[in-house]
Amino acid sequence: MSQKVFSTEAPPSSVLHASLSINPPKxxxxxxxxxxxxxxxxxxxxxxxxxxxxxxxxNARVKRAIMDQLNKVEYTFSPHFTTDAYEQLAKFLVDSTGGAMKKVFVTGSGSEAVEACLKMARQYFMELPEPQPQRTRFIARDRSYHGNTIASLSVSGHKARRAIYEPMLLQNMSFVSPCYPYRDMRKGETDEQYVARLAQELEDEFQRVGPNTVCGVVLETMAGLTLGAVAPVPGYLKAMKAVCERHGALFVLDEVLAGMGRTGTLHAWEQEDVVPDLQTVAKGLGAGYAPIGALLVGKKVVDVLSQGTKAFMHFQTYHGHPTACAAAYEVQQVIKDExxxxxxxxxxxxxxxxxxxxxxxxxxxxxxxxxxxxxxxxxxxxxxxxxxxxxxxxxxxxxxxxxxxxxxxxxxxxxxxxxxxxxxxxxxxxxxxxxxxxxxxxxxxxxxxxxxxxxxxxxxxxx
Known part of the structure; x- marks a missing residue:
C-alpha cells in the first residue's frame, strides 16, 4: 500500500470544510x-x-437501479403524489419487521428521521381518544447522539457536540446514564443488578419530571460513535421498555447506525427480543448511494392516527424521494441476495x-x-x-x-x-x-x- 503524506497546500476552496485551514484529501x-x-x-x-x-x-446493481428510476421519474412531491419506488421500499421495511411496524415515512437523512420521530410521538398523544397535551418531554441518554438538527441535537446527550448551541437547544429533554458496563458497572455487580439499577434510574427520572409529561424514551439500540459500539447488556432494553409502558410513554429506538444489518440482524432490536413503538434507520438503508433515512411507525401509533386525523402533521420537500427510494430498495436486495x-x-x-x-x-x-x-x-x-x-x-x-x-x-x-x-x-x-x-x-x-x-x-x- 502507498504511504504518501497528503499535501494540505492547495488553492483556496469554496467549500466550508470541517477545517478552514486544511483541505481534506480529494x-x-x-x-x-x-x-x-x-x-x-x-x-x-x-x-x-x-x-x-x-x-x-x-456497485453496478445499485447504479443501474438509480438510472432506471431517473428514466421514469426523478422527483415528486410526496404529500401530493406517490411512486412505485416509495411504495416498494416502504413495503420492504414493513415486511422486514414481520409487520410489527406498520407504516414508513422516508426522509433525507438520519437527523431528519429523528426529527420526524419526535413530532410523531407528540402527535400520537394529541390524537388519543382523550388527548394528553401535557406530554411534551423526552428522556434520552448521556453521551448519546441522534443528529444535528436543533431537535435531534437537543435529544442527544453528547456534551461536546451540544456545547456552543446549548442556549438554542430545546429544554424539554433530560438524560439518564447510558448502558456502559466497561466504566459504569460496579465491582461484583451482575448483569441483572446493573440492568435493574439503570431501570430504576429511568423510573426515578420519570418521577422527577412527572410521569404524565413524557412523550417517549429515545435510545440507540446499540450505541454508536459517541459511546463506541456498546451493545446492550442482556435484558436492558426490555427493562427500559417496561418502564415506558408503565407510564404510557413511547419506546423509541434509534437505529440510524446500528440498523439495516450492521450488527448482524437487519434490525438490531431483533437480537434483544424487544419491539419499539417508533424506529429510525438511515446509514445502511441507502449505503451512501443516495441521502436517505426513514421513520418506521408501530401498530399502536398507526392505530391512533387512523382513528384521529388520519394524517401525519409533518412533511419535507424531499421526503419519499423516488430516486433515493429506488437506490435504497436495490441496496437491500443486494444485501439479501448476497x-x-x-x-x-x-x-x-x-x-x-x-x-x-x-x-x-x-x-x-x-x-x-x-x-x-x-x-x-x-x-x-x-x-x-x-x-x-x-x-x-x-x-x-x-x-x-x-x-x-x-x-x-x-x-x-x-x-x-x-x-x-x-x-x-x-x-x-x-x-x-x-x-x-x-x-x-x-x-x-x-x-x-x-x-x-x-x-x-x-x-x-x-x-
Missing part, C-alpha cells in the same frame, strides 16, 4: 473497498465513511477476535468491543485506572490522520466517551462485503496507526 474515484485520491493514493475505507458505505463503492447480513455476523466475530489478538495487550487499549461490523477500541492512559487522555491531546484524531497519511486506511475517530469531552475511540465500520483477508488487512493497518502514535504494546504512551 477523492476522484471509488471502487469496492477503496477510495482513490488525486495523487494516486489507494485508501482502504474501513469506516464506510461514517458507517454508511455498507456495500462498498461503485447473504450480507450473515456475512456481517461471521466477519464481525472474526474482526473482534483479530482485534483482541493484535491489540488486546496494548497498555493504552482499555476495551475492544462491538457487534457485527461495528467495533470500537477505547484508548486510555492506564488500563488499570481507565484514565482517559486529556481532550487537548487529540489522540483519536491524530491516529485517524496517521491512518490516512501513513497506512492508507480510513478510520472513524471518536471523542468524549468518558464525560462528553474526554475519552478517545477508534471505530471500525467496514462494508458488509469484507472477507477474512480484508479483516486481516484492517486489523494490521489499524494497529500500526495506533502504535505509530501510542507506541508498541509493551510501552505506555505519555502524552
Amino acid at each position: 477523492i476522484v474515484r471509488a471502487e469496492g473497498h477503496y477510495l482513490y485520491t488525486t495523487d494516486g493514493t489507494k485508501i482502504f475505507d474501513a469506516s464506510g465513511g461514517a458507517a454508511v458505505s455498507c456495500l462498498g463503492h461503485n 447473504g450480507l447480513v450473515e456475512n456481517c455476523r461471521k466477519m464481525g466475530i472474526y474482526l473482534g477476535e483479530r482485534l483482541r489478538d493484535r491489540l488486546g495487550v496494548h497498555k493504552n487499549v482499555g476495551e475492544i468491543r462491538g457487534r457485527g461490523l461495528v467495533w470500537a477500541i477505547e484508548l486510555v492512559q492506564d488500563r488499570v485506572t481507565k484514565a482517559p487522555f486529556p481532550v487537548q491531546t487529540k489522540v483519536a484524531p491524530t491516529i485517524h490522520a496517521a491512518g490516512l497519511q501513513k497506512f492508507a486506511i480510513a478510520l472513524l475517530p471518536g471523542g468524549g466517551v468518558v464525560d462528553g469531552m474526554n475519552g478517545d475511540l477508534v471505530v471500525l465500520a467496514p462494508p458488509y462485503t469484507i472477507t477474512r483477508e480484508d479483516v486481516d488487512l484492517i486489523v494490521e493497518h489499524t494497529a500500526k496507526a495506533i502504535e505509530s502514535i501510542l507506541g508498541p504494546a509493551e510501552t505506555t504512551a505519555k502524552l
Whole structure:
C-alpha cells in the first residue's frame, strides 16, 4: 500500500470544510473497498465513511437501479403524489419487521428521521381518544447522539457536540446514564443488578419530571460513535421498555447506525427480543448511494392516527424521494441476495477476535468491543485506572490522520466517551462485503496507526 503524506497546500476552496485551514484529501474515484485520491493514493475505507458505505463503492446493481428510476421519474412531491419506488421500499421495511411496524415515512437523512420521530410521538398523544397535551418531554441518554438538527441535537446527550448551541437547544429533554458496563458497572455487580439499577434510574427520572409529561424514551439500540459500539447488556432494553409502558410513554429506538444489518440482524432490536413503538434507520438503508433515512411507525401509533386525523402533521420537500427510494430498495436486495447480513455476523466475530489478538495487550487499549461490523477500541492512559487522555491531546484524531497519511486506511475517530469531552475511540465500520483477508488487512493497518502514535504494546504512551 502507498504511504504518501497528503499535501494540505492547495488553492483556496469554496467549500466550508470541517477545517478552514486544511483541505481534506480529494477523492476522484471509488471502487469496492477503496477510495482513490488525486495523487494516486489507494485508501482502504474501513469506516464506510461514517458507517454508511455498507456495500462498498461503485456497485453496478445499485447504479443501474438509480438510472432506471431517473428514466421514469426523478422527483415528486410526496404529500401530493406517490411512486412505485416509495411504495416498494416502504413495503420492504414493513415486511422486514414481520409487520410489527406498520407504516414508513422516508426522509433525507438520519437527523431528519429523528426529527420526524419526535413530532410523531407528540402527535400520537394529541390524537388519543382523550388527548394528553401535557406530554411534551423526552428522556434520552448521556453521551448519546441522534443528529444535528436543533431537535435531534437537543435529544442527544453528547456534551461536546451540544456545547456552543446549548442556549438554542430545546429544554424539554433530560438524560439518564447510558448502558456502559466497561466504566459504569460496579465491582461484583451482575448483569441483572446493573440492568435493574439503570431501570430504576429511568423510573426515578420519570418521577422527577412527572410521569404524565413524557412523550417517549429515545435510545440507540446499540450505541454508536459517541459511546463506541456498546451493545446492550442482556435484558436492558426490555427493562427500559417496561418502564415506558408503565407510564404510557413511547419506546423509541434509534437505529440510524446500528440498523439495516450492521450488527448482524437487519434490525438490531431483533437480537434483544424487544419491539419499539417508533424506529429510525438511515446509514445502511441507502449505503451512501443516495441521502436517505426513514421513520418506521408501530401498530399502536398507526392505530391512533387512523382513528384521529388520519394524517401525519409533518412533511419535507424531499421526503419519499423516488430516486433515493429506488437506490435504497436495490441496496437491500443486494444485501439479501448476497447473504450480507450473515456475512456481517461471521466477519464481525472474526474482526473482534483479530482485534483482541493484535491489540488486546496494548497498555493504552482499555476495551475492544462491538457487534457485527461495528467495533470500537477505547484508548486510555492506564488500563488499570481507565484514565482517559486529556481532550487537548487529540489522540483519536491524530491516529485517524496517521491512518490516512501513513497506512492508507480510513478510520472513524471518536471523542468524549468518558464525560462528553474526554475519552478517545477508534471505530471500525467496514462494508458488509469484507472477507477474512480484508479483516486481516484492517486489523494490521489499524494497529500500526495506533502504535505509530501510542507506541508498541509493551510501552505506555505519555502524552
